[in-house]
Amino acid sequence: MKRSLIARIAVVATAALALAACGGGGSDPLQNGGSGGAASGDTVVIGSANFTESQIIANIYAQALEAKGVKVDLRPPIGSRETYYPAIQEGSIDLIPEYTGTLLQYINKNATETEPDAVYNALKGALPPNLTVLDKSAAEDKDAVVVTQETAAKYNAKSIEDLAANCGELVFGGPPEFQTRPDGIPGIQKTYNCTFKEYKALDAGGPLTVAALKNGDIQAADIFTTDASIVTNNFVVLADPKDNFAAQNVVPLITKAKATGATLDVLNQISAKLTTEGLTELNAEASSDAKPSLQTVAKNWLSKNGF
Known part of the structure; x- marks a missing residue:
């Protein structure tokens, strides 16, 4: 945390490029002509974690926003939360798909909430002033x-x-x-x-x-x-009867300054359509023998859900 902002952004950019080169943990890199560096004022810079589901949802966000005329820069997969959360804090990305329970426990290691609404409300209160989460979806992936x-x-x-x-x-x-x-x-x-x-x-x-x-x-x-x-x-x-794993609803984590207008509306509409069954279907489609690109998987979901 004592590194300068420039040094930290350089670390994140380097990590993103390295992950893109190795395929982001076995998944297609989600590139959209973007590169490292700070997010520009009129563009929503979208990141993803280094697993397929996060990358598909990031692509869903990107394609839906672009269709509404929002300028988007979709970056290659960044890595784990330990890498991408500092990036969104510092402004090198603006938006990333998140999961309520693990994000809350990352920010507040003493968090005890486990139920969906309690976790979501605690998360909103724990975020730094420059970040917010939009509507949580019913979709949950623990x-x-x-x-x-x-x-x-x-x-x-x-x-x-x-x-x-x-x-x-x-x-x-x-x-x-x-x-x-x-x-x-x-x-x-x-x-x-x-x-x-x-x-x-x-x-x-x-x-x-x-x-x-x-x-x-x-x-x-x-x-x-x-x-x-x-x-x-x-x-x-295996069942988790003592709730070690808290609720993990999919939610957009976004820089407050970008959570306006069409961006706000589109992301909330996506969250309203995402379901747990739908996430499973997205992952199954991506891993099928046809091996469609993650961009295609996202496009199919958007078409199916009326976007």
Whole structure:
């Protein structure tokens, strides 16, 4: 936090370019002719995280705004929240798809809210003065502890609580940041007294994590609940009866100065149409054998929903 603004923006721009070069964690980079640097006054600069769903939603935002005459600069995937949140704070991006619960806990590590409205209201109060969140959608995508059918049967586990006594026998895999986030490994340990044998840093529910779970390199994983790989591989999402994972409604996080006029209206209209089932369908379409571009997946959703 002691770096100068220029240095911090340079770090974010470098990270974005590096992620674009490697495909953003296995997904197509979402480029729209943009480059690094501060957002211009009449353009909405849109970022995304380094997983497919975030990139699709960012593309939905971009295409819908452009259709209403809003100037848009869609940047390549930036990375995890630990990278992109400082970028939007400092003004190098204006808008990014977010998830209410994890964003709240990132800003306030002592947050205890778990229900959708309580989380949303607490989040609005926790944001810095230059940022705001618009209407939250009904669409929700949570982190979840996911295991194979074999592991669930072996330990007779339907919930994280059922698995707790045997966590010491299991290797857990997920993105690097999950190891330290309040609702990640620390939260699972605190809430369920579950301490895993080892943590393997992989990707955000992407191909590395899915492959490691399938082949037994890990026995439990952090995978998003709308990820198409859960159904495809017949994985088991363990219930979270003690609400370690708070509500995770999709919401636009935006610079207040840009949350006006057509931008405000369009983003709220999108949030009104997004559903959890819809997110799952978007992820399934993106990972289908046809391998459509994420731009095409976004365009199809907008057409289907009357935009």
